Amino acid sequence: MRFKRLYLQNFRPFVDEELTFSQESSHNVTVVHGQNGSGKTTLLDALRWGLFGNAAFENEPYRLPNQGKMAGTDPGGEVEVRIEIDFEHDSVDFELERFAVFEKQTERDFDGNTVDEGITLKEQSSSGHMESVSNPNNRVEQILPQRLSDLFLFDGEYIDRLSGTNEQGEIKSAIQNIMGLTVLERSIDHLKKVEGRFEETVKKYGSDQLQELIQQKQDLRDDIEDIEVKIEDKREFRNNLKQEIDEIDNRLEKIGDTAELQQHREQLEEQRLNLLSTKEEINNDIQSQISTKGYLPFAMGAIEETAKDIDRLREEGKIPSELDNQLVNDLLDDQTCICGRDLKPNTEYYQRVAGYKNDDTPDGVDNAAIQLITRIGLIQEDREEFFESVQKKVEQRKNIRDKIENVNEEIDELSTQISGTEGYNPETDESPQELESSRRQKIEKRATLKEQIDQHENEKELFEEDLEELKEEIDEAKEEVAEATLARKRMKATEHARRNIESSFQELQHTVRTWSNDRVKETFETVATKSSYVAEITDNFELKIREKYGGDEVEVNKSRGERQIASLAFIGSLVSIAKERNNKDSEKLYFSGGIYPIVMDSPFGALDKQHRREISRIIPQLADQVVVFATDSQWEGPVEEEMTDIIGEEYRIEYDDGSGEGSYPRSRIEKVREIPAGEK
């Protein structure tokens, strides 16, 4: 970047002034000098305000518009402040214009209120035309980042600050900023935070829950299988018992006196089986009715309450009634009124009663209300039917139970009779008593087994319900595991990228330290008054001055002048490195160097003549373009002598302090000399 032109309109003491900057490499210095308070610092402020929209105005920071212009404007009138900066960047021309319009509020108002402001930036297109840039602030920031501007547009105060012993952080920050290390450092810091975010997700979803659930599921399946085996074994045992009982029955039938009793018992047992089957059917029927219509007893309260509300609304006339019209129609058809009066058609009474009819057609609400009331009646009927039906079934079941009870008693009686019968089975020689006793034991055992099987069936049902729930939990856990896996991979990718950037950072930091140290050392050696002094950028990016004693170097307390020289040498070195590295590292997007001007306002304040001379000689060699704003006294002497051969443009600020009546401070920029084209 190189400045080409600066125009100031109504900007503080400048009303309508312009200066052009030298861009010749052999005459790369532009100097503007003037007496103290003439407006040199304002020129630096104008560049900052024009580029970035703000400036650290030292005096009366709120007062931007020219006082004379404000004084000459009536209240309500406006003064426009305008800065134009023409510059070149990467061989492309730019024209920047920033303005602010101030409205005068009262007769004595010299500050005004901002009523309009803006910026335009034109960029030279490939065809050579100047075209407006859509986002001028961003484009300017891209060309000359504001965070770097202190390094290129600075005053003596910044030099003082930079050279202060406690401001070493600023040196490191300046180096990192200009060399692209800041981008790397920020990336490293931010990627650590991103890693943390992914780690949170891993922690959230990455528990061992899935494995635990899968184990639980397996355990549960094993339990169910165990129960199934038990059920199967017991069923088999039960069936075997049944066969044994059948065998006993056969044996009993072969004992003469018990044969008839045994046959009777078989009939009763068959009868009992049928009764049990009927009882089961009734139970199923009751269960079915309760599940389909069981709500009726519980819902009835709410239904009746609703019906009452609807009736009330109808009485209050909030629901139009079709029944009213029906009643009137009935009366007219009967030709008799409620009071008993005749209602002959075309008579006055007929017309009056007919007039009670509601003209409105019953609407949806009315119909719905009527249907609801009708439906409530049906629901009541349903409820009564439900109760009757269930009651009937319960009675049927009780009858069956009684019958079963009777059959059981009969069977018990038969068993007693069989036990008391004399005789022996001809084949096995067993008595009826022995056979019946064995039979009873087996029946009891079968009953016990039946209870156990039912219990197992219930357990199995509960386990199967648990298994279904577990399956759902496992599906959810699987989704969470997938989330955790993805987050873990993203965390790992972030860590890889961060470590790579850290490695680049270390490498580049070392290189940058070496570059800046070499350049600062070389520059300082040229300007230092004592040849034994050495400037150094340490490993921690601190700017130190050491003095050589024999073979050793010892850090010395620097004088203000020495420190200022070191700071100027430092800035010059950075600008020089950025220029040298320009485009050399273009493949690394975070560092491409750049060409930057140096604009210095009163930088020679604390320097003695010898140092002024050396700085004036060295700085123009380090930067592509140098602009110096200096007081006349700083300029005259060694600075002028050293720079005179490389000056491209020289200006002097003429200042009128406006001490006369009706007069206001005003500065004018006058060209002292311009190097003729032939000498450039």
Add this chain to the structure above:
Amino acid sequence: MADSEMQIDDKAIKKIQDRVLREEMNQLHYQRPPSIIQDLQKIIEEEITEADISEKAD
């Protein structure tokens, strides 16, 4: 967890680095609102996706 699921292509890492540095530089230049952490997280989520995990797992 299968090791194959955790393998990350060098090209993907390089792409992440480039995109991260470009985003950082843009935000530094243009002084955007401080949403950089979310923006970087989004970059990584875009470069390492569910499909990436499934492919490796398959």
